[in-house]
Amino acid sequence: MKFRAKMVDVSCLNHFTCVVNTISKLTKTCMLRLTAGHLYFMLSDKVANGGVGMWCELSQGNFFDEFQLEGVSAEANEIYLELVPENLFRALKTAYNARSLKIKLTKKHCPCITVAVELPSLSSVNRIVTHDIPVQVIPRRLWQDFKEPSVPDFDVSIYLPSLKIMKNVVDRMKNLSNFLVLEANQNGEMNLKIETDLVSVTTHFKGLGNPPWGDENSQGPGRDRNPETMAEARVDIRKLQQFLAGQQVNPTKAMCNIVSNRIVHFILLHEDVSLQYFIPTVA
Known part of the structure; x- marks a missing residue:
């Protein structure tokens, strides 16, 4: 599995930071699903048992200048990760007015999402701030537990x-x-x-x-x-x-x-x- 992406546009970076901030305020942990065209933040608590549910979908082409993904296999070109969105938000906050931001899946002491922020500098040497965010890779056999929710038959x-x-x-x-x-x-x-x-x-x-x-x-x-x-x-x-x-x-x-x-089902569209x-x- 491989994943790396790069973001240069400051407005896209700020918007992405706002989205992750929203997710971090809604849940302590969530699933991040990566596909060739989209990113999904998912929370699949058992609604029937009193838990809330969440599904946030982003088109990667509207945020990233570069986006490369190699999933678990050729026929399943996706990656599912469990992470703490607050940790990702804290890393993104350091990228305010950054020249660029790179995100990639790495293997340190454990699987990590590594965020590398290139900050402006008065010298000719770029300043790079790196954040390693621990994640858990979700095996393919469990992917079926994180399907897109259907719109309920509402009144x-x-x-x-x-x-x-x-x-x-x-x-x-x-x-x-x-x-x-x-x-x-x-x-x-x-x-x-x-x-x-x-x-x-x-x-x-x-x-x-x-x-x-x-x-x-x-x-x-x-x-x-x-x-x-x-x-x-x-x-x-x-x-x-x-x-x-x-x-x-x-x-x-x-x-x-x-x-x-x-149930009450809220939909916010941007x-x-x-x-x-x-x-x-x-x-």
Whole structure:
């Protein structure tokens, strides 16, 4: 197995750093899948057992000037690694205003992702800062455990309001309860609710719009559902807060799919990044 890549453009480097920063705030460990065309950051906790799920996809051509990959075999030209994204983010932070950044898979005392940062220098000698990030290589027999999640058969799909505004609301609500009810309908309305024995608080959002999933012949959400009927999901407010607090991607589109009393599926889209995040409901 071999992997090496090089990044020269400062804006691409800063954007990649923001993506990894977001991932590091969402999970302590994750899988990194490397293919010839894409990078995937994956978190496959058992959603059915209360864990969250994550799938972040990046097109390597939009970030890297050079990208070489030799997978485990000719027919399986991929590499799966387990890593701590916080360690990768710390290495990338040192590359601010760097001339270039190189990433490669190496074998030190253990398998590592080695990040070499070429920094500006007043002399003719380049300054190179190297970081070795330990990783675990995932054997091919376990790859099937990390498949791309399918879009759930949701009841309602809605565009999200400003993530910053939504975060401010959730930050205030977390002092009132450990749980939050998120509900929405096909009329572009969404509510965030806290209900306890002592207090009931609701924040209303209107005119958000609903994504046009599928064509008019498809069986998308709302086909057999009253557009005013709310689909709702009761979630752990800390998991929702963690998702909102970690966003550094600045998505052009942010959507939410709700499967009533089962799961909330968030989708953030940028021109070269897509991030999916799954939060299971609680009773």
